[in-house]
Amino acid sequence: MGERRCAAVRVLVLQAAWALAGGQVRYSVPEEAEAGTVVGRLAQDLGLEAGEAEARRLRLVAQGRRASVELSGASGALLLSSRLDREQLCAKSAPCALRLEVLLERPLRVFHVELEVTDINDNAPVFPAQRKNLSIAESSLPGSRFPLEGASDADIGANAQLSYTLSPSEHFSLDLHRSEEYRESLFLVLTKPLDRETIPVHRLVLTASDGGRPSLTGTMELLISVLDANDNAPQFNQSVYKVQLPENATEGTLVARVNATDADLGSNGEVTYSVSNTFPEKGTNVFLLNPRTGEINLAGTVDYEDIRSYEIQIEATDKGTPPLSGHCKVVLEVVDVNDNAPEVWVTSLSVPVAEDASVGTVVAVLSVSDRDSGANGRVRCWVWPASPFGLEATFAGSYSLVLREALDRERVSEYELEVRAEDGGAPALRASRGLRVPVSDVNDNAPAFAQAVYTVLARENNAAGAELARLWARDPDEAGNGRVSYSVWEGGVAGGGAALPPSSSSSWSGPGWRPASSYVSVDAESGLLWALQPLDYEELQVLQFEVRAVDAGEPPLCGNATVQLFVLDENDNAPALLPPAGSAPEAGPVPAEAAAAAGSGTLWAWAAWGAPAGQVVAKIRAVDADSGYNAWLRYELWEPRAKGPFRVGLYSGEVSTARALDEADGPRHTLLIVVGAPRPPARAATAPRRGARLEAAEAALAAAAASSSSAASASSSSRAAVGAELAPGAASAATNVWLVVAICAVSSLFLLALVLYAASRWAPRAAVLSAPGPTTLVCASEVGSWSYSQRHSRSLCVADGAAKSDLMVFSPNFPPPPPGPAAKDTQPEPSALLHTVSAAALFALIFSPFAPSVSFPNLLLLLARLRSLSLRAMGA
Incomplete structure (x- = not known):
């Protein structure tokens, strides 16, 4: 037994190696092998190293009857977990093979193992019954054949090849017919006429032996009764009936009709039909035979997938005494019908x-x-x-x-x-x-802001902690990969209040640089941008910085957005009075009380009696740290309210005579002049002016009548008066030169404006115009009309929905002159400077990138206004 097992194992190994080369592992094991029998070294046959089967999780997918086979996780060997019965697994099917699926994870692979269960001779032949009763008429002729039910063997192949022997008898012998198409047919043949009176009953033993080694046998007793008389048995018109029946045939379907005839007459010729045997036995209740007509009807259901063919042994018996019978075989083939849907398993x-x-x-x-x-x-x-x-x-x-x-x-x-x-x-x-x-999810999406650049407007003097804007970045990832946190990344201000771009702020190393994080902060979770401190327009106008959004993925991804914070000006600075435009030494002695009031907001001026109307006697100089409308100053005379001999220019601040001065006006006048912004809320600075005090001697000298005793003092007073008049005269000469130049420039610019207007009608107009560089424009709808002031300038932006057609040029606020004497003959009059700067501003406006955005009617009005001012100045 051990040698046979060794030979079987060698054959199995050779078969496994051959099958592995073809992509499938094949093993063979005899049935009834003990549990624990090693079927094959599956891991080794699959090319796995020692221990690799357990590391890579080699496992067997068991389904149904395949659970009798198991896989050793440690060695990778295929074992039997229980005994295998080939007859129970596959019945008569050959070969009998189990298809197994083996999974190898890490990485995932599928192998198919076919385990063939070989047959051993473990089943002896079995007859349908232990005893068979036969009735044979004594008139039966020698050579008469009587069918016998053969034995069946659950084994297959040589182990199921049966041979029959009959116990010794001089009257009977056996005849066995074998064919490849049908099952074997066994007949009992009468070799010698019977004599009931001599031997009424014959007892024989039929033995069936299989082809196994050793051979197994089975027996059945034949009890043969010899009958008398009826000597013609029924005969079927054919010995084998072949029938095909679809598996979806309904109950009651006619399967076949058999017919047998008997040459005898009377009751000896009346035939009845009966089923003597059905193979397999499951067909006994499937088919119903009509004993009178020989019709076979379907009494149940047939299934091709269960049983593919049936053999029905039918016996026709007459009513003679003794009755005689004939036999035939009905072979029914079940035809497959597509009655099973496919099945899918995961x-x-x-x-x-x-x-x-x-x-x-x-x-x-x-x-x-x-x-x-x-x-x-x-x-x-x-x-x-x-x-x-x-x-x-x-x-x-x-x-x-x-x-x-x-x-x-x-x-x-x-x-x-x-x-x-x-x-x-x-x-x-x-x-x-x-x-x-x-x-x-995988962190493959960086946070993205809705806008690349955010423009935020904030008024100065806002409260610390005030909300400025809310930024939001979208990250489509989930969980931590999509959880975004915000931070201020780059940006700052250097000294003078101009915002640095991120590229500059990152490399700025000056002592006056302040990072953007000192002004603003952003909430890490909500993206809320808020101010850390109140903003001052005079310190900071534009703050540009970057906000970074970073997700919590691994590795983290980020996105940036640029924030441009514009601080809007508030009227929070009162006008400041400037000292007079430098008193030259030759202006004459200053009174003691004038010198004492120089720093208290009280200014002194002198005028001669007989001064004509319109003569400028002084100029109030003031400056406002605000910008735009908030820096546009108005000069108003509050006291005296009644009509006096003096008046103040509304926007120039020049104090001039309203009429010719005479002695009735008195020697001294006190004027209260208020300087303020043109629109509320306006903070005003009062500049009380004390009236010019004129002496009698000075009045006499002004009238050209003086005595020799007062010649010296008159000469000195005359020089003072003349000096007072010479300075305006030199300024007027310089002003005339500038006005002539301005008139020529205005005329030229007027013609040039006409040409540019005609050209702009045909040229495409840009939506937003800006100077070179990353300058962001501030719309007029937000901060007011375009203005020009002493300290700051703003570009004009025309918005689509709120365009402004007005163009306003305000008088500039000039800083105080540098300390030291200034030549009066080279110092232009402030009014002349106003006209000059206005002309320069107009020239820059026309040739600036914003020229197309200024309406042509406003341009013409501005030119006309400038020309009238120039002509008026020349007339003065």
């Missing part, structure tokens, strides 16, 4: 699938089968929807669900798949299996 499923999984990744392993045969059992499989997954056939009835396209969880986070199977029958039957494949 053997293994690896979910969720990472969205960065490579194309070709195996997601699931499926098994597909159909119990039908031929075209009805050929199955076609596919997956719906067709993308991004597909099916690949790995073995007969086995498929792999693989990834064919790249995944994107942000587009589709979960796939509902359906594996569909269809057989080749007509009509085709279908089956499906649903799969849910979730996609796991």
Whole structure:
């Protein structure tokens, strides 16, 4: 027994090696092998190293009866967990093979193992009954044949090849017919006429032996009764009836009709039919034979997948005494019908699938089968929807669900798949299996702001902690990969209040640089931008910085947005009075009380009696730290309210005579002049002016009548008066020169404006005009009309929805002159400077990039206004 097992193992190893080369492992084991028997070294046959089977999780997928085989995780050997009975597993089918599926994970692979269970001679032949009663008429002629039911052997092959022997008898012998198409037929042959009176009953023993080694036998006793008289037995018109029946035939269907005739007359010729044997025995209750007509009807259901053919032994018996019988065989073949839909099983499923999984990744392993045969059992499989997954056939009835396209969880986070199977029958039957494949997130999306640049407007003097804006960045990833935190990244202010761009602020090393984080802060979770301190327009006008959004993925991804914070001016600075425009030494002695009031807001001026109307006697100089409208100053005379001899220019601040001065006006006048902004709320600074005090001697000298005793003092007073008049005279000469130049320039610019206007009618107009560089424009709808002031300038932006057609040029606020004497003959009059700067501003406006945005009517009005001012100045 041991040698036979060693030889069997060697054959198994050779078969396994040959099968592995062909892509399938095949083993063979005899039935009734003890539990624990090693079928084969599967891990070694699969090419795995020692210990690799357990590390890579080699396991056996057991289904149903395959549970009698197990896989050793440590050694990778295929073992029997229980005894195998080939007859129970496969009945008469040959060969008897178990198809096993072996999974090797890390990475996932599928191997198919075929285990053949070989037959051993463990079943003896068995007859349907231990005793068979036969009735044979004594008139039977020698050579008469009587069918016998043969024995059956559950084994197959040589172990099921039966031979029969009959106990010694001079009257009977056996005749065995074998054919490849039908089962063997056994007959008892009468070799010598019977004599009931000599031997009424014959007792014989029929022995069946199989072809195994050693051979097993089975016996049946034959009890033969010899009958008298009726010497013609019924005869069938054919010995074998072949019938085909579809498996979907309904109950009551006529299967076949047999017919037997008897040459005898009377009751000896009346035939009845009966079923003597049915193979397999399950067919006993499936078919119903009419004993009078010989019709066989279907009494149950037939299933091709269960039993493919039936053999029915029918006996026709007459009513003679003794009755005689004839026999025939009905062979019924069940025709396959496509009555079984395909079946789909999910053997293994690896979910969720990472969205960065490579194309070709195996997601699931499926098994597909159909119990039908031929075209009805050929199955076609596919997956719906067709993308991004597909099916690949790995073995007969086995498929792999693989990834064919790249995944994107942000587009589709979960796939509902359906594996569909269809057989080749007509009509085709279908089956499906649903799969849910979730996609796991990978941090592949950086946070993105809704805008690349955010423009934020904030008024100065805001409260600390005031909300400025709310920024939001979207990250389509989930969980930590999509959780965004915000921070102020770059930006700052250098000394003078001009905002530095991020590229400059990052490399700024000067002592006056202040980072943007000292002005603003952003909430890390909500993106709320708020001010850390009150903003001062005079210190900071534009603050440009970057806000960074970073997700919590690994590695983290980030996105940036530029924030341009514009501080809007508030009227929070009162006008400041400037000292007079430098008193030269030759201006004469200053009175003691004038010198004492120089620093208290009280200014002194002198005028001569007889001064004509319109003569400028002084000029109030003031400056406002605000910008725009808030820096536009108005000069108003509050006291005296009644009509006096003096008046103040509304916007120039020049104090001039309203009429000719005479002695009746008095020697001294006190004027209260208020300087303020043109619109509320306006903070005003009062500048009380004390009136000019004129002496009698000075009045006499002004009238050209003086005595010799007062010649010296008159000469000195005359020089003072003359000096007072010479300075305006030199300024007037300089002003005339500038006005002539301005008139020529205005005329030229007027013609040039006409040409530019005609050209602008045909040229395309830009939506927003700006100077070179990353300067952001401030719209007029937010900060007022375009203005020009002493310290700051702003560009004009015309918004689509709120365009302004007005153009206003305000008088500039000049800083105090540098300390030291200034030549009066080179110092232009402030009014002349106003006209000059206005002309220069107009020239810069026309040739600046904002010229197309100024309406042509306003331009003409401005030119006309400037020309009238120039002519008026020349007339003065």
